[in-house]
Amino acid sequence: MSKQEVTTVGNLGFSKNGLPLEVKYCTKCVESNQRFIGSAPHSDQKSSQKDHIIFDDEGVCSACRYFEYKRTINWQEREEELLELLARHRRTDGSYDVLVPGSGGKDSRYTAHILKHKYNMNPLTVTWAPHIYTDIGWRNLISWIHSGLDNILYTPNGQVHSTLTRLAFENLLHPFQPFVLGQYNVAPRVAMEKDIKLIFYGDFYPEKGIGSDVDFTQKSFDTRLFTRTEKQDLYLSGVHINDLPRHGITTRDLHPYLPLEVNRLSESGIEMHFLPYYLNYDPQRAYYYSTEHTGFEVNPDGRTEGTYTKYCSLDDKVDGFHFFTWFIKTGRGRATEDAALEIRNGHLTREEGVALVQRYDGEFPQKYFQDFLKYVSLDESRFWEIIDSFRPEHIWKREGNEWKLRQQVS
Known part of the structure; x- marks a missing residue:
């Protein structure tokens, strides 16, 4: 079955991977209707109209509608709700009472610092290590810890992780999938080990407006995202887990990547909340706050490849290829993500x-291209062969030897 095979949902045409064939852009921001939940559609992911951003009859995306709703929120009442939540979990015996997952970027810094210093919580931070640390990423992790926080740095098996990353790139054009799975699942695992009943995240799904049933009042993660059943058919990097031994990966190697069993998480009593539900959050303000209070450093190159900003996604040499492959599959990249939010x-x-x-x-992302090729054990010609095989026909056209977008925001 071709990657570009089209299915029809109602009267609208959708690609096999669930993207609308008619490309549209929000009339208020620069977001595209190709914006998909997570990072982008994958060939092993069932397509659904609920998985991509929704535009209303006026051509406005659901994320922009959330920001209109956000201006009506009584933030004093939301903070009082936060105080009640924290009071239920605050401990007086010196043990950790909240877990903050993060890399030491602006969002996790803001979240951990304000919970500790304004709300008198005792946070433990946990970090799923990048594929390949950048110099600035490592300095920011260390300065985050030195700003007054305890941290667990979980670094997965390097051979396993690089193999899974290569397979995810080849099969899904999603080199970040193994990282995302590990990052998702490390927090509840550590919380259970440390008997911490509260997890706080620094980002917020309604601000990205994904899905036709976006809940503007969503305050916590759906724990089903972090669980699995014993009989569930599981794929990782586009490969069924029973077939991964052919690639030198055993069942016990997969433990860090797999969600918890449903009963283990549901019976743990762990709550997972979004701080931006309770506080009027702005990434730019979080950047200034983190710089002032925790010593956060920005990209020394002045800006990050693929965008104009200098304070987002700085810690991993593979970050740029995550956003570039996203751009290949959807026609919208890192600059779209940043500009829409700003x-x-x-x-x-x-x-x-x-x-x-x-x-x-x-x-x-030329700066770390050779590092990426070495990490995933590919040569440059194979890299581009894989890239070009995933270009959707409704997004890309070839003119001579050059690929061009059929349509761009204007």
Whole structure:
């Protein structure tokens, strides 16, 4: 079955991977209707209209509608709700009472620092290690810890992780899938081991507006995302787990990547909450807060490849390829992600956002290209062969020897 085979849902055409064949852009921000839940559609993922961002009859995306709703929120009442939640979990015996997953970037820094210093909690931070640390990423992790926090750094088996990353790149064009799975599952596992009943995350799904049934009042993670049943058919990096031994990966190697059993998590009493539900969050303010209070450093190159910002996703040499493969599969990249959010937060006009997207979206992450090829054991020709095989026909066209987007935000 071809990657580009089309299915029809109702009267709308969708690609096999669930993307609308008619590309549209939000009339308020620069978001595309190709925005998919997580990072992008994969060939082993069942397509659903609920998985991508939804535009209303006025051409406005659900994320922009959330930000309109956000202006009506009584933040004092939300903070009182937060205080009640924290009071239920706060401990007086010196043990940890909240877990904050993160890399030491602006969001996790803001979350951990404010919980500790404003709300008198005793946080434990936990980090799922990047594929390959950048210099600035390592410095930021160390300065985060030295700002006054305890941390567990979980580093997966390097041979297993690089193999899974290569397979995910080859089969799904998603080199970040193994990292994302490990990052998701390490927090509840550590919380259970340390008997911590509260986990706080620094980002918030309604701000990204994914799905036709976005719940603007969602305050906590759906724990089903972190669980599995014994009989569930599991795939990792596009390979059934029973077939992974052919690639030198045994069942016991997979433990860090697999979700917890349903009963273990449901019976643990662990709650997983989003801090931006309770506090009026703005990534740019979090950046300034983290710089002032925790010594956060920005990209020393002035900006990050693929975008105009300098304070997002700095810790991993594979980050750029995560966003670049996202751009290949959906036609929207890191600059779109950044500009859409900054327009919603009032830091950019739509016109400014359009100009930035047109200038930076899809820029190739050349700086760490050789590091990436070495990590996934591929040569350059094979890399581009895989990249080109995943270009959706409704997004890309070839003119001579050059690939071009059929449509871009304007």
